[in-house]
Amino acid sequence: MNGEETSGSTNFGFRRVPESEKAPLVRALFHSVAARYDLMNDIALRALPRLVPHEDAEGAGVLVCDVSEAMLAIGRARALDQGILGGIEWLCADAERLPVADRSVDLYTIGFGLRNVTRLDFALAEAKRVLKPGGHFLCLEFTPEITPFLQPLYDLYSFQIVPLLGQIVTGDRDAYAYLVESIRRFPRQSHLAEMIAQAGLDQVKFRNLTGGVAALHSAWRL
Numbered sequence: 001m002n003g004e005e006t007s008g009s010t011n012f013g014f015r016r017v018p019e020s021e022k023a024p025l026v027r028a029l030f031h032s033v034a035a036r037y038d039l040m041n042d043i044a045l046r047a048l049p050r051l052v053p054h055e056d057a058e059g060a061g062v063l064v065c066d067v068s069e070a071m072l073a074i075g076r077a078r079a080l081d082q083g084i085l086g087g088i089e090w091l092c093a094d095a096e097r098l099p100v101a102d103r104s105v106d107l108y109t110i111g112f113g114l115r116n117v118t119r120l121d122f123a124l125a126e127a128k129r130v131l132k133p134g135g136h137f138l139c140l141e142f143t144p145e146i147t148p149f150l151q152p153l154y155d156l157y158s159f160q161i162v163p164l165l166g167q168i169v170t171g172d173r174d175a176y177a178y179l180v181e182s183i184r185r186f187p188r189q190s191h192l193a194e195m196i197a198q199a200g201l202d203q204v205k206f207r208n209l210t211g212g213v214a215a216l217h218s219a220w221r222l
Contacts (some may be wrong), residue, residue, distance in 0.1 A: 027067055
């Protein structure tokens with residue numbers, strides 16, 4: 001590992017960039033494809049009825065946070081289309097610097113977003129900070145380590161088909177090339193579990209999905 005990789009730089013796909021440049025690059029990338037890129041995967045909209053069974057439940061609600069204004073606008077519009085008028089607060093912020101009070105959140109979820117942050121350790125520390133004692137951390141993310149017999153097909157799909165689909169669907173091949181590259185640069189499941197534990201969360205475990213194409217990490221603040 002050279003000096004550039006250890007001092008003030010980070011991965012943006014297969015490129016090394018200064019840490020100060022990654023967040024703007026990520027914002028610009030998702031701004032360009034927001035209208036057709038379902039990054040949020042409707043997680044908040046699906047969770048809301050369980051978390052807030054009554055919209056007027058005092059003090060209850062879901063906070064949706066994204067670094068991209070464009071992605072938030074799409075998510076907000078989707079909620080309105082489904083008749084969801086309350087129970088969700090939309091916040092444009094960085095996962096490394098959440099404008100959320102200490103020990104104020106019962107459940108922290110992040111779906112297909114952790115690999116886009118500049119400093120994983122900062123983002124995980126923020127997750128612990130905002131969780132209440134007894135709060136639950138869940139991270140759903142693509143992974144670089146899959147079942148070996150699936151690897152050749154997965155590589156073909158990732159590096160050939162996904163960018164082509166991105167070009168056809170969104171008109172932006174580079175965004176989907178970044179998606180694939182960022183997955184390959186992301187920590188393996190066991191390494192991410194260690195980082196979550198190092199951030200101070202407990203009872204860390206993970207479950208592979210679809211042969212390890214994605215994994216769900218779970219932890220608690222005790």
